[in-house]
Amino acid sequence: MTGAPAAWLGLSWAPDPVYDIALARNLAAVLALGAGGCELRGRRAAALTLALAMVAVSAGFWSAALLRPYGLLVDSGVTRWAADTVVTARAGGTDILLAGEPGAMTPWRMAAERTSSDLVLAVPTLLPPIVLVASVLAIALLWPGRAASLAAMLWIAASTGPLDALRGVGLLDGIWRRPGRAIEWTAAVVMALGLSRLLRRWPRAAVIAVAIIMTAACLRGSPPRLGLLEAALHLTLDAHVWLVAGVAGLVIIRDPPAIVMAAGGALLVLASAVVPVFDTATASAFARLGLVLGAAPALEALAEGKRWVTAVAVSVALAGSYVAWWDPSRTDPVAKESLAPVPDGLAQATDWIAVHTDPGGVFIAHPDYAPAVAALGGRRVLRAPGYATAPDDERRRRLEQAVLDGNWPEALRSRYGIRYVLLAPGQFSERGLESPEQLAARGSFREIYASGKGLHVYELGEARR
Amino acid sequence: MNLFGADVRGLDVAAFLSSARLLFPLLALVWIAAGLKVRRAGWFLAGAVLANAYVWWETSWPLQRLYALGPSSDRLNNLAMTQAVAAGGPLLRTAQVGHLQFEPFWAALTAVLSGFDPARHLRLYAWYPLLTACGFALSLYAATRPRAGEPGWSAGERATIAGFVTLLSSAPMDWAGPYRVPWAMTFLLKPNHALGLLLAPWVVRAVAHAQRDRDRLMAGLLLHLLGWAFVIHMGALCVGLVAFAVLVSLWRRAEAARAWRDVLVAIGVNVLVVSPYLLLLFKGYHVFQSGARLQIPPGSPHLLEATTRTAALAVLAAGGAVVLFRRDRLGRVWCGLAVGALVLWLAYYPLHFLQQAKERDDVYYWLRVNLALCAAVGAWDLAGRLLARWRMATEETWRTAAVAVAALPFALPVWWDPSRMDLYFAGSLDPIPSRYTQVAARLAGDHHAVLAGDPYAARWMAALDGTRVLLAADFPAPRDWRARLEYASAAVCGQVADPLAAGAPWGVTHFIVTPAYLAECGVSLEQVQGLGPFRALEVARESDGNFVALFMLVPPRS
DSSP: OOOOGGGGGTOSSOOOTTTTHHHHHHHHHHHHHHHHHHHHTTOHHHHHHHHHHHHHHHHHHHHHHOSSSTTTTTSHHHHHHHHHHHHHHHHOSSBOSBTTOBOOOOHHHHHHHHSOHHHHHHHHHHHHHHHHHHHHHHHHHHOOSTTHHHHHHHHHHHSSOHHHHHHTOOHHHHHHHOHHHHHHHHHHHHHHHHHHHHTTTOHHHHHHHHHHHHHHHHOSOOSOOOOHHHHHHHHHTTTHHHHHHHHHHHHHHOOHHHHIIIIIHHHHHHHHHHOTTSOHHHHHHHHHHHHHHHHHHHHHHHHTTOHHHHHHHHHHHHHTSTTTTOOHHHHOHHHHHHTSOOOHHHHHHHHHHHHHSOTTOEEEEOTTTHHHHHHTTOOOBSOBTTTBOOTTHHHHHHHHHHHHHTOOOHHHHHHHTEEEEEEOTTTTGGGTOSSTTHHHHHSSEEEEEEOTTSOEEEEEOOOOO | OOTTSOOOTTOOHHHHHHHHHHHHHHHHHHHHHHHHHHOOHHHHHHHHHHHHHHHHHHHHTTOSSSTTBTTBHHHHHHHHHHHHHHTTOOTTBOSBTTOBOSOHHHHHHHHHHTTSOHHHHHHHHTTHHHHHHHHHHHHHHHHTOOOTTOOSOOHHHHHHHHHIIIIISSOTTGGGSTTOOHHIIIIITOHHHHHHHHHHHHHHHHHHTOOSHHHHHHHHHHHHHHHHHOHHHHHHHHHHHHHHHHHHHHHOHHHHHHHHHHHHHHHHHHHHHHHHHHHHHHHHSOTTOOOTTSSOOTTOOHHHHHTGGGHHHHHHHHHHHHHHHHHOHHHHHHHHHHHHHHHHHHTHHHHHHTTOOOOHHHHHHHHHHHHHHHHHHHHHHHHHHHHHHTTOOOOHHHHHHHHHHHHGGGSHHHHOOHHHHOTTTGGGSSOOOHHHHHHHHHHTTOTTOEEEEOHHHHHHHHHHHOOEESOOTTSOOOTTHHHHHHHHHHHHTTOOSOHHHHTGGGTOOEEEEOHHHHHHHTOOHHHHHTSTTEEEEEEEEOTTSOEEEEEEEOOOOO
């Protein structure tokens, strides 16, 4: 059964977004102050550890609070992705959720085929803390700069600010919406910082490597997009203190890869406003990272050895950071709806389908439930209007009508592999079905499942003609 | 039509708001650059005032009705309370028969400003947010000016304070928090509360500069005026004054005796003069009523709301508070106000357990205003130090401009998006339902009418025209609320032979009914129309079938 993604982490409970969030935020604030305290004592490694714990608490809270994979049966794009992934893992083949419609084998589908579809479905939901922690560790461990750990802590605050979030290009808010992008970006950052370290004696080579990685990661642009003026305001106003401190720091340290990230990222953001081939949010994240790599040494220069200055900066940056106050239940309607579990009746029926029906058998289901049959039960469907439309949809629609009439052409039925019909009260009433039970009277249908919630599964027998 | 008489029915609201947000930073930068040429602090103050006006204009332009009229119960209530006075009713009475005013100063002021004309009051009300927001910035600038020969409080710093307090006391993600955006919730929604903010700087000034008994008396009288305007600000200011005296006792013992004398006299005079009003509040409102709703919201980390939610502002405020305390007496009073606001906020912890945590939102906004003031002083001080350290121009104009540019990204007009951040904006885009305006027009000018029937529709009439009503929805319930409810219900059901006579204790002359009210009473419109004592005056129907029907009561035929 596809339940709370946090179950994959071994959590048997989920935090309550209303009653537990205050505790989580208080804990995050304590960890942020603790990080500042460690910085004050000169224990930067300990400070970084506490900062990472703060990220895990703040972002992890919401990953754990979602009681269904982000957007499943809420957002059509996410649901379609989940359906394609799950049918690949459970029913095999290369068809998408629609029977007889082959689709590209994406990395997600391949991963589901080799591991577990439930795990793959859970991954995007669990990504926010993973992406942040991975990028923080990459900065701290791979960036050759002296203030790497400080930059890593500042990155937690700088990665997404409230102004970025309001403009729709915040890194944190985008992880759930574009998990593939988030993974690619994290990998690109790891590679760019790793190569910066490996090639530090050959700065030109490092610059070229970082530029290539960054440009490649920014290709294949997708929404959100900004206009040129808005992009310029994003790079300046939204970056505020990071812009000033970052530019000052980059002038001081003259670190070529960091400069390439800041300047190149900014150019790519501007370019993305004109040429949609570039991805605005990805480019923006690189630009911000470059600035943060400059801001850390600038802060150290400003502090002139007074540790209280960096300690205050770390505490304020972490405790007041967007991630510490992140509340997707208010800012993201899809996340808000994903806080509720999949309805019991539907979950029970699709669990039964997953266990008791032929993986190769195709379902006819009402558009309301077709995506659930695929995404939860792992069975392909004949039609799923609103999620996927086959080129021969009209023929499928006629076949669907014929099956519901109990009078189908056998050759066509077997061509699509239709074996089952899922029905709930009130569904297909436009096709003359007043109740699910009426179906049995229309042809050779055998009821193989009936739930207390009114869901019925029928298996097709011989047609009347 | 919007407030300015423009037809905005075809306006693309999203594009309009987006353009306004994009335009503001450019205008602000041009204004700041021009300020370097003009070299007058007044220029920057004007910029802060205009920025407030910009937010108000941006929010008001797309609206085809008064902001929040309908979507917000508070707005309807406040209009219903003040319209009763504007319509010529007694100063201490609201539209609900027998109900006492909560904020009589506001009711009197708005009635006078409207020339006792309810229609004009309705039109003018839309401008009060503008007046109070801009007025608060100007009030702060003027009330913090130093007396002749005294150092500190430069004009540039005071302009910075005016800008910070109005434009930076709200933060970009406040809309997702439990207390929403302070600027919108104070100035846009409750200009009556903002009136208290306008007065507060003058009370602070009066206390800080009090030297003779006459001055202290004047401070007390000003404080009492604040109480009539908005009693919570008066209470918060009293706590702040006590905090000032305590702080001075701890760290400036030589000044302690004078501080306590000034504070106690001011508060004492205030309590003496304002006590009738306090009695009125105790009498008319259930001040000590407790309940589960009167607790800190479970999802709100209470202490963090005041500190780390705006962490950078809080740190600047801490620095600014120290600077203020060290500066002069006026600074120490302002510092005391910030400390007092924080203490008041912390006091909600015990009140939470007593289920008495009332008016948290207003106290929160008060705290944010005081934090922003201290943060302005902290930012001004920090800018001075950094500019001096980097051997850059330390001239006041450059310092003011530097702080303005640094603060610009966080300024309200840069990120304000009412369609996303304001609960009442979307509901205010359409005109007031014609069924209400039609019936209100029928009632206009009849200041002797008292409406019974649907409390929701009755409140609309009170808000639109100042008509007095038997019961208004969401008003404090009168002692005889059950009798009023039963009377109205029985009359509509035809169970009262002479509703005019039976309603005489309250002066009921008219009835107003809606489909929901009739369904609640179990009768149809036709049945009511068939009742002898009910003479139909107006049945205003909408295209969706909704209606409001107005009846005049007449004596039954013998």
